[in-house]
Amino acid sequence: MQISKIIKKEGLFKYTDSLPFPILIIDNDYNVLFINRKGREVFRSSEEDKIKCYEISHSLDKPCWEVFGEDLCPVKKLREKKEPYTYHDHEQQEIHILVASKVDKDIFMELFLDTYISDIIKQLRFLADIDSLTGFYNRRKIEEILNTEIERAKRYKDPLSVMFIDIDNFKKINDTYGHKKGDEVLQKVAQIIKKAVRKTDFVGRFGGEEFIVVLPETSPEKAFHVAQRIRKSIETANFGVNGITVSIGISGLREEDDYGKLFVRVDRAMYLAKRKGKNRIELL
Numbered sequence: 001m002q003i004s005k006i007i008k009k010e011g012l013f014k015y016t017d018s019l020p021f022p023i024l025i026i027d028n029d030y031n032v033l034f035i036n037r038k039g040r041e042v043f044r045s046s047e048e049d050k051i052k053c054y055e056i057s058h059s060l061d062k063p064c065w066e067v068f069g070e071d072l073c074p075v076k077k078l079r080e081k082k083e084p085y086t087y088h089d090h091e092q093q094e095i096h097i098l099v100a101s102k103v104d105k106d107i108f109m110e111l112f113l114d115t116y117i118s119d120i121i122k123q124l125r126f127l128a129d130i131d132s133l134t135g136f137y138n139r140r141k142i143e144e145i146l147n148t149e150i151e152r153a154k155r156y157k158d159p160l161s162v163m164f165i166d167i168d169n170f171k172k173i174n175d176t177y178g179h180k181k182g183d184e185v186l187q188k189v190a191q192i193i194k195k196a197v198r199k200t201d202f203v204g205r206f207g208g209e210e211f212i213v214v215l216p217e218t219s220p221e222k223a224f225h226v227a228q229r230i231r232k233s234i235e236t237a238n239f240g241v242n243g244i245t246v247s248i249g250i251s252g253l254r255e256e257d258d259y260g261k262l263f264v265r266v267d268r269a270m271y272l273a274k275r276k277g278k279n280r281i282e283l284l
Contacts, residue, residue, distance in 0.1 A: 016034075016036040016109075017036050017037045018037075019036060019038065020038060021038055021111060021112055022035070022036065022038050022039035022041075022042045022043065022111075022112040023035070023036040023038070023039055023109060023110065023111050023112070024039055024053050024056075024057075024109070024110045024112075025107065025108070025109050025110075026053045026075065026107070026108055026110060027106055027107055027108075028106040028107075029052075030052045030053050030054060030063055030075075031050070031051075031052060031053075032045075032050075032051050032052065032053055032056065033107070039112070042112070043056040043057070053075075053110060057112070063076075074110060075108045075110060078108065129141040131204070131205040133183060133186060133187065133190075133205070134186060134187060134190035134205050135190065135194075136190060136194075136203045136204050136205045136211065137202065137203065137204035137205070138204065138205060139204060139205070139206050139207070141204060142202065142203075142204025142205075142206065142212050142214070143204075143259070145202045145204070145214055146162065146202075146212070146214050146259060146262075146263075147259050149202070149214050149216050150253060150257065150258065150259055150262065152216070153216065153217075153253050154253075154255075158216065158217050159217060159218055159219045159220075159252060159253070160214070160215070160216055160217070160218070160252065160253040161215045161218045161219065161220050161222070161223035161250060161251070161252045161253070162212065162213070162214055162215070162223075162250070162251055162252075162253075162262060162263070162266045163211075163212070163213035163215065163223055163226070163227055163248055163249070163250050163266070164206070164210065164211075164212060164248065164249040164250075164266045164267055164269065164270040165189075165193065165210065165211040165212075165213065165227075165230065165246050165247075165248050165270075166209060166210050166211075166246060166247050166248075166270055166274070167185065167186070167189060167209040167210075167244070167245075167246050168243075168244075168245045168246060168247055168274075168278040168279060169243070169278075170182065170185075170208065170209035173185055173241065173244075176241075177241055181240070181241065184239070184240070185239055185241070185244060186205075186209065188237065188239055189211075189234060189244075189246070190203075190205075190211070192230060192233045192234055192237060193211060193213065193230055195233075196226055196229045196230045196233065197213060197215070197226065198215075200216060200217075201213060201214060201215050201216070201218075202214040202216075213226075219252060220250055220251065220252035220283055223250050223252070224250055224281060224283055227248045227250055227281045228281065230246070230248065231245070231246055231248060231279065231280070231281060234246050235279060245278060245279035246279070247270055247273035247274045247278050247279065247280060247281075247282075248270065248273060248280075248281045248282075249266045249267065249268065249269025249270030249271070249272065249273055249281075249282055249283075249284065250266065250269055250281060250282070250283045250284075251265040251266040251269055251283070251284050265284050266284070268284055269282045269283060269284040270282070272284070
């Protein structure tokens with residue numbers, strides 16, 4: 001078959017099979033001549049099925065452009081010397097992102113970038129929410145989560161507690177041992193916090209050496225026990241430097257609370273722990 005020779009000649013067979021999105025190679029009549037590995041997985045079909053591209057991609061009995069319009073077929077646009085890409089959805093279902101390329105005379109390559117682009121977008125959104133040093137949520141995201149959990153707790157009348165953790169004398173650590181050691185301390189503290197909380201809890205790095213822990217369906221008294229585990233574990237851990245401790249403030253959601261009131265109270269609790277000597281927990 002002509003397409004096989006072209007693929008082998010251009011090295012396309014191995015190349016397209018290694019790509020993480022479906023690719024169809026079709027002729028001028030939309031017959032599928034080749035489907036790469038990802039395409040065979042997604043469409044559960046192969047070129048041996050003697051099928052049209054629009055049959056496997058949209059379950060249609062006629063070309064997509066006859067149903068959805070000429071601008072929605074990248075191959076047709078390519079033939080007409082227009083930009084060979086299209087982006088569309090079908091009644092709010094998953095988006096379709098398609099790009100076409102010419103392989104040879106009357107033979108075209110169609111790339112289905114839907115899930116590939118969607119996965120990249122998801123990864124970028126995830127990275128935008130994460131503090132790169134600790135792996136915890138960043139300040140913007142943990143504030144968003146806390147607002148959501150406050151609304152949920154009020155709706156279902158569930159308890160909700162918040163913990164504000166601050167590493168004691170952290171500036172002195174940076175000034176004495178350098179920022180590299182300071183980063184190592186932050187990472188180890190984060191590891192200890194992560195081991196102490198549940199999978200259903202949320203942790204965020206709020207500032208340089210400050211962490212917020214949101215504990216859904218948890219009373220302040222139970223949160224206090226979690227905070228004690230964290231405080232004691234940090235106090236006894238080997239950081240390579242002496243005297244690493246934390247001060248922790250805790251507060252539970254009250255009926256009249258919104259985000260601002262709850263946060264002010266847990267912030268006050270943490271600073272109260274500082275004023276009372278550090279390496280301790282205060283509950284307000």
